Amino acid sequence: MLAVRVIPCLDVDAGRVVKGVRFQELRDAGDPAELAALYDREGADEIVFLDITATSGARRILLDAVARTADEVFIPLTVGGGARTEDDVAELLTHGADKVSVNSAALADPSLLTRCAEIFGSQCMVLAIDARRRDGGGWEAYSHGGRRATGRDAVEWAREAEERGAGEILLTSIDADGTREGYDLGLTAAVSSAVSLPVIASGGAGNAVHVAAALEVAQAALLASILHEDPSRLATLRDEVRGLGMPVRSVPVRAC
Numbered sequence: 001m002l003a004v005r006v007i008p009c010l011d012v013d014a015g016r017v018v019k020g021v022r023f024q025e026l027r028d029a030g031d032p033a034e035l036a037a038l039y040d041r042e043g044a045d046e047i048v049f050l051d052i053t054a055t056s057g058a059r060r061i062l063l064d065a066v067a068r069t070a071d072e073v074f075i076p077l078t079v080g081g082g083a084r085t086e087d088d089v090a091e092l093l094t095h096g097a098d099k100v101s102v103n104s105a106a107l108a109d110p111s112l113l114t115r116c117a118e119i120f121g122s123q124c125m126v127l128a129i130d131a132r133r134r135d136g137g138g139w140e141a142y143s144h145g146g147r148r149a150t151g152r153d154a155v156e157w158a159r160e161a162e163e164r165g166a167g168e169i170l171l172t173s174i175d176a177d178g179t180r181e182g183y184d185l186g187l188t189a190a191v192s193s194a195v196s197l198p199v200i201a202s203g204g205a206g207n208a209v210h211v212a213a214a215l216e217v218a219q220a221a222l223l224a225s226i227l228h229e230d231p232s233r234l235a236t237l238r239d240e241v242r243g244l245g246m247p248v249r250s251v252p253v254r255a256c
Contacts (some may be wrong), residue, residue, distance in 0.1 A: 002219075002247065003247050003248065003249045004044055004215045004218075004220060004221070004247055004248060005045035005200075005219065005220035005221070006044065006090070006211065006220070006221055006223065006234070006237070006238055006241065006247055007044065007045055007046045007047065007048055007200060007221065007222050007223065008035075008036075008039040008044050008048070008222075008223050008224070008231075008234065009047075009048045009050065009222045009223065010032045010035060010036060010047065010048065010049045010050065010069070011050050011052045011201065011224060012032050012049060012050065012051050012065060012081070013051075013053050013119060014053070014062075014172040015032070015058055015062050015064075015065045016031065016032070017030050017031065017032050017035055017178070017228065018052070018106055019178065019184060019224060019225045019228050020165070022249050024115075024192070026174060029211075032049060032065055032068070032069045033065070033068040033069045033071070033072045034072075034223065035228070035231060036049070036069045036072050036073050036077075037048060037072035037073065038231040038232070038235055039073075039199055039227070039231060040072065040073045040074060040075055040152055041174055042231060042232060042234040042235045043235050043238055044075060044234060045075065045076075045220070046075055046076040046077070046078065046220075047073055047076070047077050047125065047195060048076070048077075048078045048079075048080070048101070048170070048200075049065075049066060049069055049070070049074060049077060049078065049079045049080070049097075049224060049232070050079075050080045050081050050101065050128075051065075051079075051080070051081025051082055052081060052145050053081075053145060056140030058135045061073075063092075064092065064117065066079050066092060066095045066096060066097065067095045067096050069096070070095065070096020070097065071096065076098040076099065077096060077097055077098050077099075078097065078098065078099040078100070078101055078126055078170075079092050079095075079096075079097035079099075079100055079101065080100065080101025080102065080103065080126070080128055080157075080170075081101075083100055083101075083102050084105040084112075085105075086112075086116055086119055088104060088114055088125070089102075089116050089119075089120060089125075090119075090120070090251070093120065093124065096123065098124070099123070099124050099125070099126050099167075099168070100116075100120075100124060100125065100126065101126040101127070101128045101170055102116075102126070102127060102128065103127070103128040103129070103143060104143040104144050104148075104160065105155070106127060107141065107143045107150055107152065107157075108143075110160065110161070110164055111236070112162070112166045113125060113127065113161055113164040113166050114165045116165070117164070117165025117166070117167070118165070121167075122165050122166065122167035122169040123167045123178060123228040124167065124168065125165060125166050125167050125168075126167065126169070126170050127161040127166040127168070127169055127170070128169075128170040128172070128211045129141050129154050129157060129158060129161075129171050129172065129176055130142045130143075130145070130146045130172045131154035131172070131173060131174065131184075131187055131193070132172065132173075132174040133173075133175050133184070133187070134176055136230055138153055138154075138155070139153070139154040139155065139173075139187050139190070140152065140153065140154060141153070141157050142174060145224075146174045146177075154171075154187070154191065155191055155194050156194075158171070158191045158194055158195050158197075159176035159194045159195055159253045160198065161195075162195045162197050163226070166197065167197065167198075168197055168198045168199075168200065169191060169195060169197055169198070169199045169200065170189065170200045170202060171188060171191050171200060171201060171202060171218075172202040172203045172222075173187050173188075173202070173203035173204060174202050175203075176203040177202075177203040177204065178203075178204075178224070178225050179203075179204055179206075179222050180204065180205065180206030180207075180210075180226060181204055181206060182204050182205075182210040182213065182227060183201050183202075183203060183204045183205065183213065183221070184203065184204065184207060185213060185214065185217060188201045188216040188217050188218050192217050192218055192219075196213060198218075198219040198220065199217075199219055199220070200218065200219070200220040200221070200222050201214040201215075201217070201220070201221050202219040202221075202224075203220065205221065205222075205223050205224075206224075206226060207240075208237055208240035208241045208243075209244065211223070211237065211241050211246075212241050212244040212245070212246050215241070215246045223237075
């Protein structure tokens, strides 16, 4: 089996990492550069940095925070939040991002994915999908940090994004986010079955069993709240997930 990835997520607001429940009730969790450095030392496969209020606040991402975070890690860094144009993507890449995540801008203009993939390569382009379960079944994609319903079916949108050049899907369940009650495995499996791209499951991790279950249907699992209170938990969590039969890479923990 190919190795699966365990990826800490830094949800950033006003230059600080925050945590909440279902995208609400945000609480401070620390400095992004400091947390990224800790996670790198504890064996993270990658880091995701999301400026969660750049789009809803109609502002640019905080490039200094991105650059400081990139300087602290030696693993792939995905950055998202507020990227609206090809120039925005280029700027994030020059400030240390290895991949750029787009969400609201791609929903507004799906051809952005194609243009960016042609310029920077599909491997650089991550489509973030924030999805909420519909009363009648299925899941709807939301924009602007989970604040605006789009009417788009999340699974169909993932399929279209692959055709347009996305190289990876970052899939967050708004319903499960921050609850620590487990990922939305139905949503994750539906999207994973619809595309041939790697899918990163996000939202709901509470323990190693939840992570292992997500990795049965996705290629990576994103972690946030479960780690921010105790970043050193990452190394033992990786061991627990490996003990449950998931092919998590053995990563030597680097000293400070």
